[in-house]
Amino acid sequence: MNLMKLYNRVPIFMQNIFTTAQGYLYKKERFGKVYYATLEELRARNYGDLQELREYQDALFTELVRHAAENSPFYREFYKNIDLSQVRTVADIEKLPRLPKETVRRNLPQMYTVAPESAIKSETGGTTGTAMRFYYTKRDRQRRMAYLDFFKMRHGFVPMKMRRASFNSSRIVPATQKAKVFWRTNRAIKQRIYSAFHVKNNNLRYYVENLNKFKPHSIDGYPSAIFEVANYILENNICLDFKPVAIFPTAETLLPHYREAMEKAFGCPVRDQYASSEGAPFIVECTAGRLHYCMDNGVIEFNADGQMLVSCFDTHATPLIRYEIGDKAFLAEEQSCACGCKMPVVDHIEGRVIDYVLTRSRGRFPAVFLSCKGVPGVRYAQFVQDRVDALLVKLVATEGSNHAETEKAIRKKFQYFLGEDMDIQVRFVEDVEKEPSGKFRYIINNVK
Ligand SMILES: [Zn+2]
Incomplete structure (x- = not known):
């Protein structure tokens, strides 16, 4: 019997133990030494010094290009007519060819630099075509977790110390379950997972009751699901017994009316971020409510039509350099930001075509x-x-x-x-x- 089948047959309290046990496994994989070292590095960085940020970006960019050319069979071929000694800074990026999505789709197995068994798998959704499988090294995976958590920390959330409610697609509720219990607790990181599948109609009151008991310090996950809960709270004039420090949407486009309803219902700011499962540099909202592209996490080239070309420093297992990711973003006209960070300000991000x-x-x-x-x-x-x-x-x-x-x-x-x-x-x-x-x-x- 596989683990999922076993999970579905045991009582809910056992399922919570399973969820926590799984949580400890993930914790070891995602929140290890590299994670903490990266957090330290991010804390120490001077985001007000553009020159320093550029030098750091140049160093990581050339390292990634060299790594890809030496370790990935695809890039060895792709760059064979290019003199890589001439690629010395980000300013030289156009000496390298663009990487269309179709090329990635066709050559994915030749792009890997690691044996799949030793790496962490990440799949893109199948909705925009067939799913593609990308790999992360354990080190890169932990670095990405640190970037994400550092972003949350800047908005007052302390990972693993504060309670977190996550609305996601984990299949925690067995199809045969009769009880109105649509959540499971992962004690390993003080997280309660709420099933996004069941957020609807008559179930909504159970979600709100349970959130009131759990009193999360942050809410993250699919904005469409959090929006439905917010709507229910507003429509029924429900007074919550808690106030999160922030809401962090993931995976879907955050629509303006989602943000408005969530901020009103939960009485806290919504802080958006963009990343992608194949690996794109983070774009994160700052305390002044504007979006910055993390130039210490990669290079984004913004085309006039908004199409982004991304090169990401956490893609050593499946290097992405000048990748046509298919998402659009536009740089803001006003580049100075009240938060003091000198990383480029993005006006807005548009989802896939x-x-x-x-x-x-x-x-x-x-x-x-x-x-x-x-x-x-x-x-x-x-x-x-x-x-x-x-x-x-x-x-x-x-x-x-x-x-x-x-x-x-x-x-x-x-x-x-x-x-x-x-x-x-x-x-x-x-x-x-x-x-x-x-x-x-x-x-x-x-x-x-
Ligand atoms: Zn800012």
Whole structure:
């Protein structure tokens, strides 16, 4: 019998012990010596000194390029006509070829520099094509954990000392479970995991009751799930018995109306960050509420159309250099920030192309422009596009609302945006669908 089958058959208190035991294994892997040493390094760094940051970036960049050329069969071939002795600083980056996603997809096994058994696996979601498998060395994995935790520490959260509620896709609730217990506790790092799959309708009150008992110092995970809980708290005027130091969304695009509802319901700031499972330099929100790209964690080249080329210093097992990651970000016009950090300020990040609605006459609309804010009677919305000239808007209505009125308001708002040549269909549904991974997609774009 495998472990998952065994887990599903034991009582909930045993499942908590399993979760904690698993937590200790992860803790050893992720929070070891390198993790603590990296935290020290990050604490000591002078983020106000651009020259020092640049020198550090140059050193790590050339080290990564050399490492890739020496240890990865793919890069040996890819760089064979390039004089690498001429690549001395980040300013020389354009001497190296770009790395398209398709090239990575085709050559992935030749890119690895380590034996898969000795490395840590990370897979990209299958929603943007077939899943791709990347590896991390144990060292790089711990360094990434340190970057993430250092970001949280700057907002007042102390990892492993403070309680953390995580809304994620761990399959902690067996399909046959009858009890309304949608969480398990990982005592190894003071974390309670809340199933993102079950955050809906009649279950919401159990989540809120339990959060009130657990009193987390931070909440992290899928913003769509945390948003639903926030909405429930606001709709029912629930007074919480705790106030987290911050909420840290992961994995999905943080939409403006998510942020607003979460900050109001939990009475604390939402602090966003961007990273990706294949390995991209972190982009993190600072205490002044702006996004900085961590130039001590990699190089991001910002193209005029927003497409990022990423080179990440924690990708020694599967080196990524000038990788066309498929996400967009734009540098801010105003580069100075009140927080004192001199790392470049990013205006905003846009998700993958799949997070757009396409129009014939008006171009692309990312999710942030498709908020249903101000439309009466909308509880949740989801946009599904199968053709460039048609859009299906699925709506979960609030109780007792007037469907006809809601539909009219939706049409009025979006017809204006998306153009008269867009055929907008509105459908009221009981529930919006989630993906097998538990992620919620605000826009499902099937236009090829
Ligand atoms: Zn700042």
